[in-house]
Amino acid sequence: MDIRNSLSLAGGLLVLATVGYYWGGLGQKTIRLNTSDPQNLPEYEVQTLEGLQTNASGQIERTLRAQALTHYRQPEQSILQTPDVTLYQAGQAAWHITAQLATAHESEQTIHLSGKVTGQRLNSTALSLKTEFLSANQRTQTLSTDRAVEIRSAYAQLNSQGLDANIEQGVLTFPAHVRGTYVVPPR
Numbered sequence: 001m002d003i004r005n006s007l008s009l010a011g012g013l014l015v016l017a018t019v020g021y022y023w024g025g026l027g028q029k030t031i032r033l034n035t036s037d038p039q040n041l042p043e044y045e046v047q048t049l050e051g052l053q054t055n056a057s058g059q060i061e062r063t064l065r066a067q068a069l070t071h072y073r074q075p076e077q078s079i080l081q082t083p084d085v086t087l088y089q090a091g092q093a094a095w096h097i098t099a100q101l102a103t104a105h106e107s108e109q110t111i112h113l114s115g116k117v118t119g120q121r122l123n124s125t126a127l128s129l130k131t132e133f134l135s136a137n138q139r140t141q142t143l144s145t146d147r148a149v150e151i152r153s154a155y156a157q158l159n160s161q162g163l164d165a166n167i168e169q170g171v172l173t174f175p176a177h178v179r180g181t182y183v184v185p186p187r
Contacts, residue, residue, distance in 0.1 A: 043073045049080070059091045066102075076106045083113070086122075094123045099134075109139040128152045131163070141167040149174070156182045 046069040053061045067081040080102040087095040100115025113134045121127040130150045136143050143165040151158045158181075160174035 042070045045070050060088045062087050078104045078106070080104070089123065092123050094121065096120045096122055109137060111136045111138070126154055134163075143167065155185050156180065 047067075049064065049066040049069050051064040053063075055061050063086045065084040069078060069080050071078045081100075083097075083099055083102040085095075085097045086093050087097070097113070097117075097119045099113035099117040101113070103112045103114075104110070105112075113136070115132065117129075117131050117134045119129040128151070130152075131145050132147045134143060134145045144163065146162045149158075149160045149163045151160075158174070159177075159179045161177040162175040164173040164175065165171065
């Protein structure tokens with residue numbers, strides 16, 4: 001092998017090694033997280049949470065169970081691990097909602113549910129909803145997601161890419177790729 005080829009090959013490998021060293025992060029200084037800064041730490045944490053909310057007349061409006069709650073001051077938000085919520089109407093359990101994670105943004109009055117989000121109607125005709133992400137705005141009484149949604153009842157199934165719901169108006173909008181099946185119930 002010619003010496004020039006060997007030097008050229010060695011030089012090319014040296015350049016690649018140098019570029020890989022710096023671009024690969026090995027030549028950079030390690031940046032440590034400043035965990036003493038109060039803005040990086042939770043304001044408080046609660047393990048194994050169970051709660052009950054009632055209205056002025058003492059009727060239950062919702063129950064909440066969660067594995068853990070972590071609250072941050074900046075930005076003002078709370079994170080719930082494995083939330084399990086039951087919503088009530090006129091004192092009767094109406095909906096059961098679960099997810100792997102819930103993030104509540106208090107300034108926006110929004111709650112983002114993520115990871116195996118399920119909702120089941122309990123007080124009338126059976127109905128279930130499944131998706132991977134669902135955003136709820138308490139101020140505007142709306143629900144939305146851009147993820148795949150599956151809604152099932154005893155005689156129907158509806159799949160959609162996304163969902164927009166106005167709870168006050170009782171309006172559901174399925175924006176894309178809607179497919180449904182309906183079976184006529186026996187008489």
